[in-house]
Amino acid sequence: MSAPLKLGLAGLGTVGISALERLLSMENELAVKTSRGIRVQAVSARNRNKDRGVDLSGLDWYSDPVEMATSDKIDVFVELIGGDTGAAEDAVRAAIMAGKHVITANKALLAKHGNELARLAEEHNVSINFEAAVAGGIPVIKAIRESLTSNDITRVYGILNGTCNYILTRMEDEGLSFEACLKDAQDLGYAEADPSFDIEGNDTAHKLSILSSLAFGHEIDADSIFLEGITSITSADIAAARELGYRIKLLGVAQKTDTGIEQRVHPTMVPLDSAIAQIDGVTNAVAIEGDAIGMITLSGPGAGGEATASAVLADIVDIARGLEVKPLGLPASLLEPYRPAAMRAHEGGYYIRLRVIDEPGVFASIANRMAQQCISLESIVQRKAKYKVEQKSEMITANKKPQDLVLITYETTEFAIRTAIESIVSDGHVVASPQVIRIERL
Numbered sequence: 001m002s003a004p005l006k007l008g009l010a011g012l013g014t015v016g017i018s019a020l021e022r023l024l025s026m027e028n029e030l031a032v033k034t035s036r037g038i039r040v041q042a043v044s045a046r047n048r049n050k051d052r053g054v055d056l057s058g059l060d061w062y063s064d065p066v067e068m069a070t071s072d073k074i075d076v077f078v079e080l081i082g083g084d085t086g087a088a089e090d091a092v093r094a095a096i097m098a099g100k101h102v103i104t105a106n107k108a109l110l111a112k113h114g115n116e117l118a119r120l121a122e123e124h125n126v127s128i129n130f131e132a133a134v135a136g137g138i139p140v141i142k143a144i145r146e147s148l149t150s151n152d153i154t155r156v157y158g159i160l161n162g163t164c165n166y167i168l169t170r171m172e173d174e175g176l177s178f179e180a181c182l183k184d185a186q187d188l189g190y191a192e193a194d195p196s197f198d199i200e201g202n203d204t205a206h207k208l209s210i211l212s213s214l215a216f217g218h219e220i221d222a223d224s225i226f227l228e229g230i231t232s233i234t235s236a237d238i239a240a241a242r243e244l245g246y247r248i249k250l251l252g253v254a255q256k257t258d259t260g261i262e263q264r265v266h267p268t269m270v271p272l273d274s275a276i277a278q279i280d281g282v283t284n285a286v287a288i289e290g291d292a293i294g295m296i297t298l299s300g301p302g303a304g305g306e307a308t309a310s311a312v313l314a315d316i317v318d319i320a321r322g323l324e325v326k327p328l329g330l331p332a333s334l335l336e337p338y339r340p341a342a343m344r345a346h347e348g349g350y351y352i353r354l355r356v357i358d359e360p361g362v363f364a365s366i367a368n369r370m371a372q373q374c375i376s377l378e379s380i381v382q383r384k385a386k387y388k389v390e391q392k393s394e395m396i397t398a399n400k401k402p403q404d405l406v407l408i409t410y411e412t413t414e415f416a417i418r419t420a421i422e423s424i425v426s427d428g429h430v431v432a433s434p435q436v437i438r439i440e441r442l
């Protein structure tokens, strides 16, 4: 048997502690599976005195993860701290430059510095493995980077954030408030340290930028992603979606178009009978469309200590087995610059909810504005505005109650929709910000 692989684990929070427990309890099985021992040599976190429910006495302790990352006592640096700057970034760079393999669950770091870190790792002949960074326990990195290499991939999309899917599911099923659901997601360890990264869509964008790079062979470019989170989704939208035969999911979508790669993250209406509509709670799902496979969908737990630790351990086992793959599939020098498709050219159907004062001519004026942009309407539903949303307007009086006008359009363009809505707003009929949700063709 080869010498044991020695790990330094930085970060002992939700993911770090689950990974550590699993490594300690599976020591013998892992040795058999990899034909070499895997030993946790050292750990690092901020607070040495915190009771983490695991005996750390036999392990070297480092308050400074950079010091651990460069220590001669470890072969692999496992980064489970989080954040795209500071300790995580410094320690990952230091580890690579010291010739250590790196494993990270940190999608924010990869979204920001992934191209450069991949180059650095190649220069220093080490691996960066990051299965846990996208979709928790689902082995989607391996699937795209290794198992589907012979496919011409045309679209990758999915539910990539467990926290948002958990919130949307419970709001719909149990009628709970957004805030209550978010609090539970935080208590369960699903949310990021700063949960605005989840609910504003940044976390999904970070993951999508990685999947898009692997699927289409371009550099990671998270900053160019069109981004809308779920904070504006109300119970009114969730209820209206269901009545119209849809559910609302936060999707990340990367797809090839004639003008480039479209990368977008936004709340999305998906047909009730689609596979993605059945994905509830913290579960994630990723669909990959390619010329040889048609489509495959992978689903599983998208967040939480145990599920994410499963992916971290898979990466460790790959290193112990000597499996080495370029971090982003291709040599970093061959990755193409990201060529974005303009969002205004996006084509699809739209759900539009307009809160209006019900008076003669309003409906005709709205329909006219839509027609001016050649937008065809599939359905229009008018109903009393029974759900509370922001509606500050002097137009609301005892006799003039607001109504919600819900429009579903046939396929049109983002440009046409934005232009039509601007005109409708300037006509002065709406008493609250219009709600626009894209419908995905699945």
Ligand code: NDP
Residues within 6 Å of the ligand: 010, 011, 012, 013, 014, 015, 016, 044, 045, 046, 047, 048, 050, 063, 064, 065, 079, 080, 081, 082, 083, 087, 105, 106, 107, 108, 132, 133, 136, 189, 190, 191, 192, 193, 302, 303, 304, 305, 308
């Ligand atoms: P936690 O906040 O639970 O844990 C973070 C850990 O990092 C803590 O142990 C903390 O120490 C330690 N830490 C923070 N700053 C430093 C520092 N300067 N030096 C050393 N240690 C430090 O985060 P999670 O476990 O939830 O997430 C870790 C990573 O995994 C993040 O990148 C996250 O995005 C990613 N991830 C998380 C998932 C999840 O479900 N939670 C799923 C997939 C990925 P201390 O405990 O002493 O405060």
Ligand code: HSE
Residues within 6 Å of the ligand: 133, 134, 135, 136, 160, 161, 162, 163, 164, 190, 191, 192, 198, 203, 302, 303, 304
């Ligand atoms: N906060 C993330 C989520 C963790 O909720 O999906 C998993 O990446």
